[in-house]
Amino acid sequence: MKLSDLGKQLTQDSAIVSLMEDLGDALNVNPNLLFLGGGNPAKVDAFEQLMAEHLADISQNPDELHKLLGIYQSPRGSEKLIDALVEYFQTEMGWPVSADNIALSNGSQSAFFILINMLAGQAGDSKKHFLFPLVPEYLGYSDQALANDYFKACKPLIEKQGDDLFKYHIDFANLHISDETAALCVSRPTNPTGNVVSDDELEQLTRLAKNHNIPLIIDCAYGAPFPNIVYQDVTCQWDEHRLYVFSLSKLGLPACRTGIVVGHPELISQFVKVNTIMSLANGNLGPELMSRLLANKQLNQVCSQHILPFYQHKRNHMLSCIRQNLTKNTYRIHQPEGAFFLWLWFENLPISSTELYQLLKEKGVLVMDGEPFFFAVKDDWPHKHQCIRLSYCQSDEVIEQAIEILATTLEGLTK
Template structure:
């Protein structure tokens, strides 16, 4: 049997596949310490709320109704209307349900959007997706139909006190030519926990408008929900923005519900794509969360339960890491949001892939950092081989044991043994 070019491209061993394989191993190998994946934590108060909502739906017959029917290709009507009302009220965004489409997870939306706005055009031109700041989310890297679909820029690195650092967009180097179809950022960023400043977002918005292309903001961890942001950041949307959100990091990744908020032309395109590829997005996530959206509880829970839960865990992990690895060449990206700490081992004598393998042999699973530079092809750039991503949201015991294994390895490497 032969696979087509499409088949070859999408069956290659991708970074995201390794991540998902590891996640699976983490779930099935009882000894594995899984600090690799992007699964949100089981937050008791959130699980309890989902349980209550699910039971209510079961009792009033809505659960079976949701399962027994296809929604329209744009997603469940009542959900999109309720969300538009909530965002109007809370953030003053002038949007209606016509500005919202649901997809099967936001991952699904990125595949649509990257191929809608970049790739090959009817007149023979080619356009790319621009990441103005890499490291960026690993899941973007393989979600394009054409090769060389992405271009990215290295960040500037600001060293802060306490062994922390922060990435910034290098606007002096950034070039947005006519071969760019969309500018894309995740905010907060997976893997680094970086939150682009309001000024950076406004600047990118201006560049995008000047070029007549959209600015795509991946808000999977952002405000107003799930609200996993520890620094000050204004929620951002205007008619040139494509904002992608998700129910996953609120604690419902299994419902596969992504949310695209954009100009109607984009929303109609997403609905058409959904119709062809999926018939309709899944209806369970919207069904369960409609009451939380209509009441506004989704925002209160994000602020009062989800955010403090992760913030406390991030602080705990940072303290452990600082104590365990005293070497001044070890830096932590300022944890401003998302579920991860981005660790930079400056002058690490081995590649982060080799570090990953050594740690995996000791049953600790992390993600080596070099995967997170889609669109940057510079094997000589040491920084891209000196970082790892660590999910800090597991139990204290696992995080403690995981960090002990990591510290032993790093301290040995730094001491030259």
């Protein structure tokens, strides 16, 4: 069978496919692996119990069950959820939005496939690109483009902090926006580093987006206001040049595949048309469960009382394990401001991060190689090969065992 050029592109080896294969192997096939890779959220018992109660209620109501299982959603998505989101964003966030500002998708990954290919690529005589003001950035964007050269990036400023921390900052002096820039895009908190772009940085990016009449796309998969896995105070202001993308996955519903896109009505209308062609209709389960959380005023409570404290404990435990086991002055940790990852930088690593990833995998520990997260950086910057990402969604025991193996592996490399 011969594939088209597009078919070849979509079936070639990619970082996101490898990530999901590792995730599936660890979670479904080989549970003995010490899994610190992937982006699967942890099992938060209080949240799953709440979902069980809502599912039980639905199952006892024939009309509600039929709506869940036997009815297509309209193109924009569940009117019930969209109306609830309008009220939520108006009352909780002070956003002047209506139903025309909101659309649903089958996961935020699908939403970004639409946004990337709707905005970037060939446009008349020019070729448009997404510009990432800060890298490393979510590798799931990297293979969604339907042609080459869809992505450009600005390398960050690196600030070393204290004995073992560092932080990336946007280098505005070298952030070059041109007529070929289709959109600015940041994740907040950033996957993979847990970096939270500051309110001031976000305001500067918004002004740049306005000046060039392009959208600033903000991926809030881990961020405020839900699931709000953010360990500091942040604000989310409304602006017609901002396009927010939310997800129910990190709330604890990754299998429901539900994304929420909030932005200018014109862009939302165009998004809905493409989504309908691609998907026909959105799934019902995620929107129904989210609607119930909003109707019962449970969303903010779940986020603040269960999800955030759970991940904060995990973060602190992994930080403690790293500092107890790894040799001082051999590593730095990106300031862990959000999400559920730690990003480690080994400035003097004698092998590449890809080789370290493979070595740890052979020893039964799965981490994420950092190199694929620099997909938009074209030059061979040494820093690209010196970092790994660790998820702290596993049990304390798994975290402890994995960090001990990481420590002994790193020690062996320096002998």
